[in-house]
Amino acid sequence: MPPATPRSRWTIALIGNPNTGKSTLFGALSGVPQRVGNYPGVTVEKTLGTILHEGMNWTLVDLPGTYSLAPRSPDEMVAVDVLLGRLDDLPAPDVVLCVVAANSLERNLYLLSQVLELGRPVVVALTMGDIAESQGVRMDIPALAERLGVPVVQLQAHRGIGLDELKEALAKAGEEPGPAVEGLFPTPFRQETEQLDRLLAGHRTLAGEHGLPRYLVERLLLDTGGYLERRLYGDGDGEAHAVHAALADARGRLAAAGCTVPAVETGARYAWIARIVDGILSHPDAPVATWGDRLDAILTHRLWGLLVLAAVLLLMFSAVFSWATVPMDAIDAGIGWISGQVQERLPDGPLVSLLTDGIIGGIGAVVVFLPQIFILFFLLTSLEECGYLSRAAYLMDRLMVKVGLSGKSFIPLLSSFACAIPGVMATRVIEDRRDRLTTILIAPLMSCSARLPVYTLMIAAFIPDRRFLGGLLGLQGLVLFAMYALGVLVAAIAALLLKRTLLKGEAPSFLMEMPVYKWPSPRVVFQRMFERGWDFLRNAGTIIFAVSIVMWGMLYYPRLSPERMAPLAAEQSRLESERERARAAGDAEEEKSAAESLATLANHIEGEQKRQSVLGRLGHLIEPAVKPLGWDWRIGSGVIASFPAREVVVATMGVIFDVGEDVEEDAGTRRLGEALRSATWPSGKPLFDVPVALSVMVFFALCAQCVSTLAVIGRETGTWTWPAFTFVYMTAAAYVASLIAYQGGTWLGL
Structure with a gap:
């Protein structure tokens, strides 16, 4: 019909x-x-x-x-x-x-x-x-x-x-009835199907109000793995046991009749296919050598193929990591310009702070990822469409199978070194559900570009610049490499554990038909690129924006009381008067000194406000928990503030340690490094040393301090269970590893 x-x-x-x-x-x-x-x-x-x-x-x-x-x-x-x-x-x-x-x-x-x-x-x-x-x-x-x-x-x-x-x-x-298909299966199988269909008609409460379609009845007999049987009838008592027993008996009778399942399906379908193509399909007597075959001889070669793959991956890595820098900087500059315009036109207060730091800053935190997502999916789709992605997965399968994954997990994990967000989204090329989910859960362990500011700050401030092998190797470079290697090592361990517990399953057999080479369709490439970008903005972006507003409120409120602000405001007025007098007198040196004192005071006031905020109080609250890591409440506050994005920790610590937010430039980084080196505990003991610096770096190498990534994991998995699991297991791993780094480093006298 x-x-x-x-x-x-x-x-x-x-x-x-x-x-x-x-x-x-x-x-x-x-x-x-x-x-x-x-x-x-x-x-x-x-x-x-x-x-x-x-x-x-x-x-x-x-x-x-x-x-x-x-x-x-x-x-x-x-x-x-x-x-x-x-x-x-x-x-x-x-x-x-x-x-x-x-x-x-x-x-x-x-x-x-x-x-x-x-x-x-x-x-x-x-x-x-x-x-x-x-x-x-x-x-x-x-x-x-x-x-x-x-x-x-x-x-x-x-x-x-x-x-x-x-x-x-x-x-x-669509105006005609469906095709009439001849019986593909042998008579004993059709008889067992009819008998099972009559039996299941009496168990509609188990299979649904309308019973089972004939196709699913056949699949129940053929599903020797038991997935469909468990899905439809569960492991309950009574009627469910009767259905399970009937299926087992039917398969036994089929085996006795020479129709063993599931082999009977393969034989029946390929016999039907042979009848369909007989006389209307012809192949050449000898395979025709094509340019694709000659190209495969290079691209899938164990040596030359790996060299080509390394070049392709270097291009991808550079594209996502470096090519996106210009548009991302342009977005940052645009957001900064808009914030500046708002600040010029509105008086200081909570409204302008909400607009600039909360709303505009939150929008910027979302949009800034678009260049990386566009570039990654432009390249991934192009490589997939032209047929190369399957060759790359084939080459890397031998390595990935050692941690329970397949070669298709390699490129998403590599992309995560630039940013875990496009890396997690790139797992869509993985068909196997367990493999895809495992790759998603370990992708945030790859040290992304957002961790680099934390590494460079700590290494420059606390790791001595010692050289080895005639100056070819430096201790600072080795420590940076160790942070990246740590993430890879923990990811491999996590993948093995996941594939043996929650996502239990053997490494999948990597059976892949190599697609033919073809030119990518520009329509498909650009459509998918913009589709993924819009998907990110619409789904993950709203969550990131909301969290940014919440974090703004935690950093802004409550404000300093009038009693505490009065002496600070009086000092600010005095310095402003000195600067104006020096300017009127033409004394450039005194004017510069007053301006520097004003900037220092402004940083101190901002630091006092942050210490007074909900975030600062949370830092004090968690200090007993982070003290075994060598941290005080100030470091703890920076860690909490970095939840929206890891790179925020540098600017937040700049504020908390009275250096100011502008610590991205070399001068600002040096000032923050000096402030960290001079920071002390109430007892006068230095707050930072090499073990503390290692503890901080190790924590950020393994923690899940990026709400954007967690939002994308929720989007890709369709549930908030897996983002919560990712946050918990990564935070626990980061805490334990950080504890080992600090206590071990202290014991060794570093």
Whole structure:
């Protein structure tokens, strides 16, 4: 029967194997996606677009790339649930658009055979036809469509070829009933399926109000891993046990009849595929050597491939770390200029502070990450579209498998050395759910650029500049390297522990079909780049902005009492009068001295305000907890203030130690270093020494002091459980490691 949904409101599901051009086709059909989010309860991204055709707006649902509709995890179940209409927030598709690559037709038809069994109207989009032809593959497309019983449209989406014909085919297919599929499985399997279907009809309370579709009944028999069985019927008593027993008995009878599951499915489907392609598909007698094969001989070579990969990764790392500097500095300057304009036009007070430090500063804290996200996803998408990303993952798999991950985790982790935010977002290239989640959870351990100001401040102030090997190696450089190496080491340990406990599972077998080389589609590259940027602004950006406002309030209130401010204000007035008298008398030296005294007093007042604030009081509150690390309340306050962003700690400590916020320049850094070296405990003992400096650096190397990263983790995982877990485990690891660094350094007499 044709779908009951009005033709102008159809939903079309897009499905296909990875590396078949599905993403390119989605972009060509729908333009910029309307809505991007996660399916409920899983980490799979839900991308919806709109197809415009003859005045109609069809919703296009981009399903995850998959080789089969055999669900083994919640993420893999998404495609099946969408196609069967089992999700509350998404209607059943009126047409299924299945992307099939012509150069791997037999393998792609495996997924199509499962899609056809669902009974939905289907249209096949045949891609990679030009590549198949260059490889000597020949096929009769009209005959293929006739045998499949569904329209087959050949197209080149990146060039816009065949799109109009595809839309016409979708419009016609949606008006017709779904294809009638012959029985693929042998008679004993069909008999067991019918018997199981009758049994499950009496257990609808377990499988839902409307019972199970026939496809899921088949999958229950074939799902020897038990995922679908547990999902639908759980491990309860009574009826659930009856269903489990019936499934076990049915599989036993099938095995006795020579139809062992799940092998029976592979045999049945490939037998069907052989019948479909017989006489209409031909391959050359000998494989045709292509330029891609010759390129692979270099790019996947154990030596030359690694050298090329190192060059590519150096380019990516430099791009995200260095190329973004100019636009990020421009954004900072723009935010600073806007803040300056507000300060000039409004009197000092809480309103101007809220506007400049809270609202405008909060907006700046969000927007400043956009250049890094744009650059990373421009390069990642380009490398993925041209086919190189799969080669890079293949080369690095041997190393990554030692910590329970696959090669696809390498590039997101490398990107995190520049910033964990685009690194976490880059994990979308990882299909395996456990691998993706593990990579997300360890990505913040890579020392990002925001940690560098903390490292350089502490190293310059407290690590002596000793040289080794004739001056080739310096102690300061070795300490900086050690901070980066510490993050990598702890990340490897965390990955091993996660894959053996919470995300238990073996390192996945790295089976990957190398995609063919092709020129990236500019439309897809720029669309995905801007899509990720907007996604960040819309989701994580709102959280970062809100936290920035909260932190402003904690740093601003309560203000100093009038009694404490009176002598400070009187001194400020006296110095201003001295400066004006010196200016009137033309005494430049005295005027400069008065101006410097005013600046020092202003820094002292600002420091007093911060010490009086909620943040300062929290610093005093946590001092007993951080004292074993060699810290006092001032260092603790700086750590709390750095929660919105790690780099804030330098400016915050500048204020707390009466140096002022402008400590980014060399002179300001030297002044802050001098202030830290002269800081003391109430007993007169120096506050900072080498063990304390190491303790601070180690803590920031491992802690989760970045709300932006936590917000993105929440966005990518679809829950706040994993960001909370990340914060807790990283903070605990940072505390323990910092304790060891301080106590060990003190014991060694550093």
